[in-house]
Amino acid sequence: MARGAAFLGTETAIMCGAMSWVSERNLVAAISNGGGFGVIACGAMTPELLDTEIAATRALTARPFGVNLITMHPDLFALIAVCAKHQVGHVVLAGGLPPKGSVEAIKETGAKVICFAPTLALGKKLLRSGADALVIEGSEAGGHIGPVSTSVLAQEILPELAQDNLVFVAGGIGTGEMIARYLQMGACGVQLGTRFACATESIAHPDFKKMFFRASARNAVASVQIDPRLPVIPVRALENKGTEEFAAKQREVALLLDQGSIDMGEAQLRIERFWAGALRRAVIDGDVENGSVMAGQSVGMVKAEEPAAQIIQTLMTECEAALAGR
Numbered sequence: 568m569a570r571g572a573a574f575l576g577t578e579t580a581i582m583c584g585a586m587s588w589v590s591e592r593n594l595v596a597a598i599s600n601g602g603g604f605g606v607i608a609c610g611a612m613t614p615e616l617l618d619t620e621i622a623a624t625r626a627l628t629a630r631p632f633g634v635n636l637i638t639m640h641p642d643l644f645a646l647i648a649v650c651a652k653h654q655v656g657h658v659v660l661a662g663g664l665p666p667k668g669s670v671e672a673i674k675e676t677g678a679k680v681i682c683f684a685p686t687l688a689l690g691k692k693l694l695r696s697g698a699d700a701l702v703i704e705g706s707e708a709g710g711h712i713g714p715v716s717t718s719v720l721a722q723e724i725l726p727e728l729a730q731d732n733l734v735f736v737a738g739g740i741g742t743g744e745m746i747a748r749y750l751q752m753g754a755c756g757v758q759l760g761t762r763f764a765c766a767t768e769s770i771a772h773p774d775f776k777k778m779f780f781r782a783s784a785r786n787a788v789a790s791v792q793i794d795p796r797l798p799v800i801p802v803r804a805l806e807n808k809g810t811e812e813f814a815a816k817q818r819e820v821a822l823l824l825d826q827g828s829i830d831m832g833e834a835q836l837r838i839e840r841f842w843a844g845a846l847r848r849a850v851i852d853g854d855v856e857n858g859s860v861m862a863g864q865s866v867g868m869v870k871a872e873e874p875a876a877q878i879i880q881t882l883m884t885e886c887e888a889a890l891a892g893r
């Protein structure tokens with residue numbers, strides 16, 4: 568973990584993965600002030616909004632934090648320029664392979680680039696293209712997910728890459744015991760989302776938090792793709808009416824594709840806009856029936872609101888106890 572912490576400039580190599588609408592100034596600053604690494608979720612923000620959010624986060628913490636940018640954002644390069652203006656130290660590129668020139672553009676600003684590696688081959692490719700660190704994220708995670716579990720990704724990728732490179736593990740981590748296991752396999756750190764979504768400092772609506780406290784692992788289900796042509800990335804969220812609405816949205820977008828009134832790129836953007844809107848409804852408005860309550864399978868281990876610093880402390884204590892006991 569010392570390698571990961573040195574890379575991030577933190578006390579512990581525990582990252583709080585960016586969560587759209589949730590990972591804003593308050594949670595990000597609380598995580599970084601608590602010894603972890605907070606990451607702003609840029610999501611669908613405009614460059615102007617990101618500019619404001621970074622400045623506001625800086626006002627709340629003097630410690631390092633990162634910015635998560637979605638690769639398909641139409642203004643990706645303008646967002647990179649905003650990160651450069653604020654001398655953000657770490658940029659996380661999420662949501663697919665980085666477009667041409669984006670890794671280089673970030674590195675030119677002096678920032679480190681963190682990428683998601685969905686397979687071993689792509690992990691190697693990303694490192695060759697300049698990624699400074701990788702995150703491997705399994706399908707247990709909340710939000711947009713890949714098809715492979717964390718345990719299998721860890722077995723396939725850590726033995727090959729973790730000795731000479733910085734690899735963080737994400738997805739389904741709820742306790743320090745689990746962190747200890749991935750560290751022993753060579754990970755330099757971890758990324759958690761679900762465990763932090765309901766921290767005291769998280770601005771998520773009280774009803775969103777309540778639903779987390781009541782849920783168990785089996786309630787956090789992956790969305791179903793109803794039309795094989797649609798480029799739908801599965802999303803893991805707590806089951807509710809919104810899950811059905813997603814099926815209707817897919818039918819609507821598929822029909823527009825059939826009619827030739829939109830192309831595949833536009834179809835994907837419409838699906839992503841649906842998720843951004845649905846997540847906002849749940850997180851900000853507290854409409855947990857119709858909105859999207861994105862959560863990972865570790866949600867059953869989230870029982871009550873706790874300050875971010877305390878969650879990090881508990882995880883570290885459990886991790887140390889697990890390592891000492893072995």
Ligand SMILES: Cc1cc2nc3c(=O)[nH]c(=O)nc-3n(C[C@H](O)[C@H](O)[C@H](O)COP(=O)(O)O)c2cc1C
Pocket residue numbers: 583584585586587589608610635661662704707708709710711737738739740758759760761762764860861862863864865
């Ligand atoms: C409510 C929610 C929203 C999320 N939004 C994003 C996002 O905007 N960008 C991103 O890269 N990951 C997003 N994620 C994934 C997290 O950053 C993190 O990688 C994941 O939660 C880790 O797995 P865990 O949920 O099992 O801890 C989201 C996760 C949740 C629970």
